[in-house]
Amino acid sequence: MSMPILLSGARKLVRSAEMKYRIASSDTRLLPDFIIVGAQKAGTTSMFYWLSKHPQLKASAAKEVHYFDGGLDSSIDNYAKGLSWYKAHFPKYTSLREGERVFEASPLYLFNPNAPKRIYELLPDVKIIVMLRNPIERAVSHYFHEKRRNREPLTLYEAIVTEEQRLRPYVDAGDYKNPIYIQHSYKSRGLYLEQLKRYLDYFPLKNILILSSEDFFREPEKCMKQVFEFVSVDPNYRLGHLKRMNVGSNRSAIEPEVYEYLKDYFSQPNADLYEFLSMDYGW
16 A cells, blocks of 8 residues: 555544544534635635634634535535534634634535525524625636536536526425535526525624625725624734635636626626615626
């Protein structure tokens, strides 16, 4: 047996043992004060790691816990693992000092229809952070994300035009953990208003901070200060150099027909979103 395989096996054993300990000690662990719920490909990874630099903010052990959406493995339901499994991802009470906050980020929570109710039932007072990106650019980025992982055989135009047909069986069945629903929902994830309304069915607007990823990356320090104020930590803490995380590198030229199609598709949903939020993002 080769050394890399041995090392991989050893790491898995260590992670398994650590998780067993964390679950066993779950009664001594905290729940999050706020959650970054999405959207995917809108800067949530950068947000998570930048927030982790603040001395008053304690991140979950894994960036994407995937509890309220059930996880990415269609054969395993993380939500069914229960509260002890979820709490295992967070720090102990004894490690938290006054004024510190705990958080996680799972960008599938915004898109998964089950997540808002599940979050509310466990954490009715939790604060929610939503990052919204131009849905055209988000869809294109999502497509190339799937291409990098060899999970998308279609061209970009084919994928976006046939999306409803591909997703319909899983939407009709409520099978929100199916890989097709998760991986090929390029346009659907950009229908932000219907996703936000699901959260507003449970949480007051004052508990939800909505940011555009364009503003976030254009003026990161200003946006991070806004987030610090929202979660009630020192807003004047300076993070220093902010490196953008999880940037795709396989993007190729996009056919004009793709942008024409997506611009037309998102025209009315974007207009409805702007009216609802009294905010024009200029998408």
